[in-house]
């Protein structure tokens with residue numbers, strides 16, 4: 001951000017060639033005073049959406065082409081999709097003649113929030129507090145970087161969690177999950193609400209951010225869509241430090257209960273503009289507690305920071321030079337210096353400016369004739385699809401049932417009956433069978449498949465609360481059968497699943513971040 005001050009700009013109406021019959025003028029320039037604060041803009045133009053019923057974006061109307069009154073350079077956008085989601089409608093298009101461009105407009109009632117991206121330039125449509133809209137050209141050079149967290153848990157524990165996660169990610173291609181809707185709960189601070197001029201505008205910007213992410217998912221080949229499960233103001237942050245806010249989101253009881261109420265897979269926070277970072281996000285590594293992001297509203301759509309941070313939550317990394325932590329080495333962003341970088345890419349590997357295009361890295365898509373990814377290396381989409389293919393994604397893991405553990409032939413109850421363990425193994429013909437459970441001590445037990453005495457999987461749950469505030473799951477197996485170990489904390493409802501593929505030697509699991517549920 002170049003400055004934090006409020007900008008008041010009065011702009012004269014501009015004469016624009018809006019005469020082409022096949023095109024519907026989207027916004028007429030007006031002489032209103034508009035406000036975009038904190039300043040995110042190179043230039044700001046007041047625009048009129050017009051009466052709701054007459055708007056080309058009004059519900060039920062389907063303008064095929066829209067003119068966008070970009071000062072000095074009117075653009076024509078052609079519709080590529082339109083959906084009605086709840087009480088809002090979404091118009092998706094491309095700017096004609098601009099490969100890799102994207103237009104996403106979200107309309108609710110008489111208000112529209114939108115973004116126009118052409119690679120090297122970006123505009124944001126910001127609804128105004130008193131009605132009307134501002135069209136702000138953003139300066140891509142002005143955006144602050146993303147901060148990303150791969151280190152919410154101590155390094156050793158993180159590595160262990162990563163090892164545990166590797167198996168489920170690798171086996172998810174078998175496709176147990178629906179891969180459909182990812183439920184997101186988006187909170188916002190009082191600063192964001194004030195800067196955007198109220199609740200309605202703030203929640204519309206959030207909706208536009210979600211719609212932008214979905215447009216990128218669709219265009220890039222991500223096999224899931226975000227569903228906005230809820231929005232609410234959150235006053236519990238007490239900080240402007242994005243990392244402190246991220247930790248606050250993860251640990252605040254009121255956020256946890258909101259997450260539960262909305263059964264949200266991911267939880268985010270929109271904050272005011274002008275901070276050190278455009279956003280921060282937990283880098284997913286198989287732990288459903290790493291499902292949080294914080295985004296400055298002023299970067300959310302114009303810099304694609306919202307889809308970028310959500311990308312981190314779905315195991316997408318930066319380009320190799322800027323990647324931190326994580327377990328999926330194939331999930332890097334891609335770039336070709338001087339030509340493009342994908343959504344997760346930083347600009348700095350390249351000496352010259354390299355525009356960010358509206359695609360996640362994937363070898364399955366091309367830009368200007370070149371693939372926007374490298375198989376097995378720079379494939380954010382492949383990694384994201386492995387995550388979303390997991391059954392239940394995050395919330396179902398996090399908020400499973402809290403019924404007590406009842407020991408039987410196939411159910412092992414450890415630690416005074418608090419933890420429930422079950423194992424499912426796969427026969428050669430693919431038939432899934434429950435393994436037989438045998439308790440050994442209060443914290444240890446084993447499972448057998450074929451006959452008692454032939455131990456296949458050894459399990460224990462360790463109380464690490466005094467060490468790192470978590471219960472630990474340790475597993476070892478003496479089999480190459482496909483199997484799935486499920487461990488459930490009956491007190492919190494949190495459950496973990498550890499998979500091992502058929503034909504693969506069981507990889508020992510030492511998950512010291514398994515259950516951060518000591519209190």
Ligand SMILES: [Zn+2]
Pocket residue numbers: 146147148308309312318
């Ligand atoms: Zn990032």
